Amino acid sequence: MKELVILSGKGGTGKTSLTAEFAAISDNRVLCDADVDAADLHLLMNPDIKQRTDFKGGGLAVINSDKCTECGLCIDLCRFDAIKDDFEVNEVECEGCGVCVDLCPEKAIDFPVKTCGEWYISDTRFGPMVHARLGIAEENSGKLVALVRQESRKLAEAKNMDMIITDGPPGVGCPVIASIGGSTSLLIVTEPTVSGIHDMKRVIELAGHFKVPAMVCVNKYDLNPKQTQAIEQMVRNMDVTFLGKIPFDPVFTKSMVQGKTIFEYDKESSTRQFVKNIWDGIMASPEMNQL
Amino acid sequence: MIISIASGKGGTGKTTVATNMAVSLGSDVQLLDCDVEEPNAHLFMNPEIDKMETAYTLIPEIDEDKCTFCKKCAEICRFKAIAVVSKTVLTFPELCHSCGGCVVVCPENAVTEAKRELGVVEQGSSGKVKFVHGRLRVGEAMSPPLIKKVRSHIRPDIINIIDAPPGTSCPVIAAMKDTDFVLMVTEPTPFGLHDLTLGVEAVKLLNIPCGLVINRSDIGNKDVWDYAEKENLPILLEIPFDRRIAEAYSRGKMIVDEMPEWKDKFIELYNHIKNLVKREKN
Numbered sequence: 001m002k003e004l005v006i007l008s009g010k011g012g013t014g015k016t017s018l019t020a021e022f023a024a025i026s027d028n029r030v031l032c033d034a035d036v037d038a039a040d041l042h043l044l045m046n047p048d049i050k051q052r053t054d055f056k057g058g059g060l061a062v063i064n065s066d067k068c069t070e071c072g073l074c075i076d077l078c079r080f081d082a083i084k085d086d087f088e089v090n091e092v093e094c095e096g097c098g099v100c101v102d103l104c105p106e107k108a109i110d111f112p113v114k115t116c117g118e119w120y121i122s123d124t125r126f127g128p129m130v131h132a133r134l135g136i137a138e139e140n141s142g143k144l145v146a147l148v149r150q151e152s153r154k155l156a157e158a159k160n161m162d163m164i165i166t167d168g169p170p171g172v173g174c175p176v177i178a179s180i181g182g183s184t185s186l187l188i189v190t191e192p193t194v195s196g197i198h199d200m201k202r203v204i205e206l207a208g209h210f211k212v213p214a215m216v217c218v219n220k221y222d223l224n225p226k227q228t229q230a231i232e233q234m235v236r237n238m239d240v241t242f243l244g245k246i247p248f249d250p251v252f253t254k255s256m257v258q259g260k261t262i263f264e265y266d267k268e269s270s271t272r273q274f275v276k277n278i279w280d281g282i283m284a285s286p287e288m289n290q291l
Numbered sequence: 292m293i294i295s296i297a298s299g300k301g302g303t304g305k306t307t308v309a310t311n312m313a314v315s316l317g318s319d320v321q322l323l324d325c326d327v328e329e330p331n332a333h334l335f336m337n338p339e340i341d342k343m344e345t346a347y348t349l350i351p352e353i354d355e356d357k358c359t360f361c362k363k364c365a366e367i368c369r370f371k372a373i374a375v376v377s378k379t380v381l382t383f384p385e386l387c388h389s390c391g392g393c394v395v396v397c398p399e400n401a402v403t404e405a406k407r408e409l410g411v412v413e414q415g416s417s418g419k420v421k422f423v424h425g426r427l428r429v430g431e432a433m434s435p436p437l438i439k440k441v442r443s444h445i446r447p448d449i450i451n452i453i454d455a456p457p458g459t460s461c462p463v464i465a466a467m468k469d470t471d472f473v474l475m476v477t478e479p480t481p482f483g484l485h486d487l488t489l490g491v492e493a494v495k496l497l498n499i500p501c502g503l504v505i506n507r508s509d510i511g512n513k514d515v516w517d518y519a520e521k522e523n524l525p526i527l528l529e530i531p532f533d534r535r536i537a538e539a540y541s542r543g544k545m546i547v548d549e550m551p552e553w554k555d556k557f558i559e560l561y562n563h564i565k566n567l568v569k570r571e572k573n
Contacts, residue, residue: 009329011301013455018480022464028448038299058369079391092464092496097390098369134460141460142432169300170457171328174432195306195331202429204328209430213569216341224541253510256481288444289327 001156002288003149003164003183005034005212006140009199011170013191014219019167020044021275022282023126026259029163031124032152033131034179035058036144041167046259047122047129055132055147057116057140058096058243061089067108074100090190092137119148121155128155130189142178145169149179172206186214187243187285189190192227200231204240213287214240217278221245243281293451295470296565297326297494301457304476304506304530308557309454310335311546313420315557317563318451324424325466327437328412334543338422340415344441346425346440347406348433350384351393357401364393364402381396385432398478409437414444421449435465442466450561467494471568474502474527481499484518491522500571502564525567528560 001215006015020285021042022030033041061082063074068087076081082093101111116139119132126244130152134141151165166183169175177235180186191201200216216235219227228245255265262269282288306324310332313322323333327483351373358380365373365380372387373380384407394402410427418440425441427434441495442465445451455466467473473494477487487503494501503519509527519526530536530546539549547554 012303038489039299040300040482040485043481043485072401077391077395079389092468093389095390095533096369097388097392099367099390099392099395102392103395121467135457136489137461137464137496139461142457170430171434173328173427173434173462175460176328177430178433191541191542198331198334199329205429211375215465223537227541250510251481257512259481265558 001153001164002162003166004185004187004282004288005166005168005179006187006189007168007176007203008170008189009172009203010191010196013189013196015105015189016044016167017256018275019037019165019220020190020261021263022165022279024263025276025279026159027127028164029127029165030152030156030159030161031126031129032147032148032164032166034129034145034166034175035133035169036134037141037149037169037175039131039133041129042131042254044259044261045124045126045129047120047124047131048193049120049122051121053119054115055117055119055144057114057138059098059101059111060091060096060114061094061098061100062110062112063089064108064110067106071105074104077102077103096139115267119144121151134190138157142174145178147176151290154268157251163169164277169260172202176206177210180210180212183212185291186212187282188214188216189219190216190231190232191220192218192224196233197227197231204238213288213290214284215243216240217243218245220248222247241285241287244274244278246278247271292385292451292473292565293445293470293566294474295453295455295467295474296474297455297463297467297490298457298476299490300477300483301458301479303483304504306331306335306453306454307506307540307546308474308504309452310477311553312561313452314545315547316450316561318419320452321423321440321446322448322452322454323444324454325438325441326454326530327425327427327441328456328462330424330426332454334423335418335423335545336420336422338415338417342413342414346409346412346437348409348436349389349391349404350387350407351382351402352405353380353382354401354403355380357399359399361398363396363398367392388433389436389566391396405446407546409433412437433463438462452559456518459493463493464497470499472564474504474564475501476504476506478507478514479505479513479515484512484515484545487515487553488518491524500567502567504528504530504560505512506530528556532545536548
């Protein structure tokens, strides 16, 4: 099973748009939206949800005021300042470590498991898709990312498909780390801006840290062709495959407003060839074809 | 005054608004870049850094001479950061949330705390604007504790502008909570609006007054204006798409560098926020 994970470091470089375009020109693969914090792929895929499952995260401390003697031990023990002098637990601050629960001398603290979101298996016009919605202000995004990836893999195996395309989250922290372990290769979508470059370098470093091969493409390249050239050089010097570039084209926004990919929205668009070249490059790359 | 700048969706222009507002205000202002996974404000502000500190979190260290392998530490740990396998204690520092439960629960005092590097916090200034940012160590998963360290530099006597990370989960909450106002930067596209909606839900949960900046206001569609009206969210600034702004941004230049006439608009933006906060407090 191959898995391509699409990342960027910086948000808004075009991860989700490209994922949708790749969906439009490939087949025999499962789509996975691993940006569970601010999932957007469904806005282009218009999924028909076939299965809906609660995502259980960690526990949440709840003080039972009937049993509580207000001894204050929980306040002293809590390193997250989640319990105030009124012996109420602040849900947003509670880390779910359960230390207060285990050590309360009166056994006055309950620890119910929180439902932190939902995950879905859906059908789309481009084939099966696994996606999720993390509850607002919830923890455990890494855990939910790992879950949707694992479910995508199961679904692909069950349907005899040989590939997963995963739309990843921005950044380099917890959910990104959960997105890359065990994947075949990363596609890093950057843009020719100082921040695009800065953030791309950190994702390349992260890929190296976890020993996952990475490839790079530049979106909106003509906003700064000189900077695009510099990226190409820089990436090659880092021994990372440079796949190509895509112009800045309002067709992406126009087709997004219609809930379509550019391949469906505008049969004349010359940008389609740029996207296709990158997809062909990915499929032919040694990174995606290693044993 | 503490203003946090957030968005839900990445790449809508949080850093653009944060840096341009800070520089337009000029003095008695501090920018705190809390997008510690991918801090970008320094690329535009070019601050002179005069202080750098490494930030750590605590992880368990087991003294195997004292340990009786009773497993109490592994039992209390909800994050599976400690496992006891016959006569060996395995720790997984990258899974540890530093709750300290294992230290408290060990009957033999065999668990002490060592440090895991989270990243660095750098302080400096760009002209008269004070600057602080955090940079998460690549490979480190947990950003909220580093965001807290950056926020420990908030100064009550001046204006503090927090550049928050994208998303709606714990890192964003760590950056937005206990601020006087959340300025949400969005773009009028389906992705922008969808993630704005999630961001606004998070702000409501924290019960903080909120207003909008619509960036690239002439692309996409009009749904975000309808949403703002329905939710009673004030639109405080609209920035039309301008290739000059995009190109300047690509080179690390700010809007106010390239088009000085925007300075007054960012000052006005701040004054608007100040009035809204004042009204809220009365």
